[in-house]
Amino acid sequence: MTLNIVKNATCTFCGCVCDDIELHAEGEKIVETKRACSLGESWFKHHTAERLFPDALIDGHPATVDDAIERAADYLVAADMPLVYGLSNVTCETQREAVSLAEMVGGVIDSHTSL
Amino acid sequence: MIYWGGNPAECHPRHFTKYTIMQKGKYTQNGRKDRTMVLVDIRETPSAKAANLFLQIRPGKDFELITALRALIKGQRVNEDAVNETGLPLSKLEELVAKMKAARFGVIFFGMGLSMTRGKHMNSAAVLMLAAEMNAFTKFVAMPMRGHGNVTGADVVMRYTTGYPFGVNLCRGYPRFNPGEFSTVDLLVRGDVDACLVLGADPGATMPQPGIDHLAKIPTIVLDPKVTHTSRLARVHITTAATGVSAPGTVYRMDEIPLPLRPALKSPYPTDEEVVRRIREAVKRRPAWLPGRNGKAVM
Known part of the structure; x- marks a missing residue:
């Protein structure tokens, strides 16, 4: 599976809106969140692109x-x-x-x- | 810089390092050493470790303390017994006033400990007055510590579209603003509204119970990346892509700097933007509530 790296991604968990996060996405999940704080890391890793809920x-x-x-x-x-x-x-x-x-x-x- | 009623060390972990005390500025070349940080709170949180001065006050006494500070900065006499009621001796307040006046550029970051406790918007108004009045002595500003991602954007967008930042009533076809009358909690607790569209929020988990009860009674529509507490009591739920993770767009930082989102994933669900636009188009196809109104939305 290819690794999709997004540089300078923006985190929208809290009002700080840090825009220097490096995200590593593999398939439907984000596997690494460089420079994100503990809250941002759990925010990014928690939201996947899987179809978990009905439309x-x-x-x-x-x-x-x-x-x-x-x-x-x-x-x-x-x-x-x-x-x-x-x-x-x-x-x-x-x-x-x-x-x-x-x-x-x-x-x-x-x-x-x-x- | 004064943090009042907030715990950035745990709630905004990168606030200190990325934006405030640790950063080096043109006039603060030594970063942290050139800055004084004061924390005002009712309990000693992990943020207190970062502070030069920590002032522990009695719960619900914020307004009294701000009022005393406003008097002290102008050199007026204050009642010492009344000051002691706040949980701080007059000498501590004088120390704080001296630090504030000695600053070249002061800022008050106020959190939910101030704006959501006894006094509520009166507390926020008082702290803004304090910052405004400090400008007779030095440059001073106040900024709320915004909790959720793009709540600042909501203020900005509503301001430039309707002229008011939140709680805007468009029932008469023109905007009216009156917090306490047109704010969500009041509308729901009184049972004024007869339908609700919830997006980017989960009031089912955060509202007072009478408000939640009313949401369950009326037709509620929820747009959310997950099936939330609110979705369970709603008549309609539509799953949408997660903002910033799989939905692109613009968001505002708490200091009102707009930033672009760079989503890393592709969601199988539509974005909130697309769903709201489609609801609007569906509304457009129905008879207008006010003649000649449909299709002429003022943007």
């Missing part, structure tokens, strides 16, 4: 992503005051999409900051 769940039962997206849209459109919450462990691009979605459904958008 989507509706009412606890496995479903397709397409169905789950339609169901999510139904719920958000039907709600009078939907809430979009979290946004901590997603990219800025995702956050922009989320703001746009919140505006479209006329809801509240909030992050961990308010906790």
Whole structure:
């Protein structure tokens, strides 16, 4: 199996966002995290690219992503005051999409900051 | 530099070495030797070993202590008995004020021990006032120690899209901001919201119980790389790629420096960005909640 080395990778575990990590990836797993702290190391090694979970769940039962997206849209459109919450462990691009979605459904958008 | 109500040695392990006390700067050529570090906390954590001065205060007395410091830096009289209530003698406070004024550039890093305990946002506001008022004597700033990866990015993105950093209500078609009214815990505990989309968070593991109960009652949608506590009480869960590990994009460091992600793995799942965009497109196909609104999202 080939070793994929990524230099200057960015760790998003804590707010430090260290961007000098060297990652060694083998197949679906990260095997080495140079310069990462103990928290960063467990973060990178914990997340694999394996298919461990179903694509989507509706009412606890496995479903397709397409169905789950339609169901999510139904719920958000039907709600009078939907809430979009979290946004901590997603990219800025995702956050922009989320703001746009919140505006479209006329809801509240909030992050961990308010906790 | 003052760390207040935080334990960077264990929670942000590389904060000292990569960003603060150990780094050599233009005016701090000797690195650690040119710097003074003060730690204010209610217990002696491993971070105390790194500090020149450790001030152990009584729990819930942060606001009182900050208020006393604000008075002392301006040379006002303070009630010694009231100061003793914080768990520190007046002499220690005077020592701290002297160190703060002697600094050429001071910074207060405040953690959840300050912002999440008794007083909450009043404590944060007080520490920001303290830093602002110190600028009458020397350069001083304050910065929150952000816990989760890109929570700073959430503040930045919401600021430039809506004008407010968090807890933004768009129910009337324009943004309104009022922490305490439109912040998540309050909305959930009061039972104001009737649907919830959760992404990049696991409130099922961290919220107060009445909030979790409400999330279980309403249709909750979760996007997460794992099936989380929240997923188990949600109606819809969609598995997504892990940010930074297998999903690319931009994230903000706690000092608001944007950094690109360099994912090392390829996930079999879609990214959060893709899923949110597809939900938005699906919403667009449905009747608008406000006439003429759909398709004209302000970005």
